[in-house]
Amino acid sequence: MYRTALFLFAFFASLLAVIASPVPVANGELIDVEKRLTRDGRATWFNVGLGNCGKWNVDTDLIVAIGKGLYDRNGGSNCDQYVEIVNTKNGKKAYGKTRDSCPSCSDNDLDLSPSLFQKLGTLDQGVLSISWHFMNKGFKP
Template sequence: MFFARILTFFSVTALLSAALPLVPRANVGEGTWYEPGLGSCGITNVATDMIVAVSYLLYDSYPGATANPNLNPICGKELVATYGGKSVTVTVTDKCMGCAGKYDLDFTPTAFSKLASTDVGRLTGVDWQWA
């Protein structure tokens, strides 16, 4: 009886896994913009670069992060952010100390303007995933 229950559990799990396709998980957070300079990855950027600062909560907990922020494996990773039907691909070169949520993003003005006018200032519900 015990083995029959285990076999049934694994059979049901296998059927569900086969029936449900794997979909990449999108992260959702707020989006803001900032004037970049020397970032946490040790790279100096300007306002026209297509870069992003991720929340310090994500940056500091990213797998492989060390005490030296310049060596964080998140540095140089690309992500695609979407808001209001528009998308932008940006590269992580900094961390956002003012971001409250783990999945919040802080864009350069040029990158932000691909999603909305910088006059807006803050976007709620920015979807993003690793490129």
Template sequence: MLSNSKSLALVLVLVASLGVARAAHGDATWYNPGQGACGATSSSNDLVVALSSSAYAGGAHCFNHITVYYQGKKTDATVVDECPGCKPGDLDLSPGAFSALESLGAGRIQVDWEFA
């Protein structure tokens, strides 16, 4: 019985280390970046993202990278801004990052994302 408990504990540690809890799902829209809440100035071609206020966490994730997944495509983006109007899990991507996943005309897409 003790070996089963140790095996279970090992499995739980391994599952926790996979980072599954860091994955999120939400809507992605696009915006024209400029001076972001992190203090950097970005252009439309830069692969940058604004996180919801809850994910932005007062700037704790400034300049961290995320990977965004959409219908078999993915792109990486750097956190440079906060999106106060976004719901938890939602993202506001630069045109460069959004267009790596879908045409800007789509306007809003459902994505999965995680910190890289």
């Protein structure tokens, strides 16, 4: 009788623990839900090369550098993940691939390759107001 009661208690306790499992978090940053978070920030542009993800790119590639703090908290897990970016002033939308981090960017800001920046505005503008979010892993525009 004691064994049966103990078994049932352990079984239901385990079941409740599985049902109540928290959302995956790494260093305080939600991992799987990140793509659903829309951020409002600024976009600047930079000349690309060897990015923090360890891959070479050229200025004609549609490349995104996310804030270094966000990159570090996510352990670089956003490398090669696409980002949807919208210029909040003119409504233009573009997609870029995360390949680098930006030391001077906040979590809400992005640094874009010249070709990606030009899909949203002109290089002369230098800074754009944007909203953006990560796309699902495996997404390709």
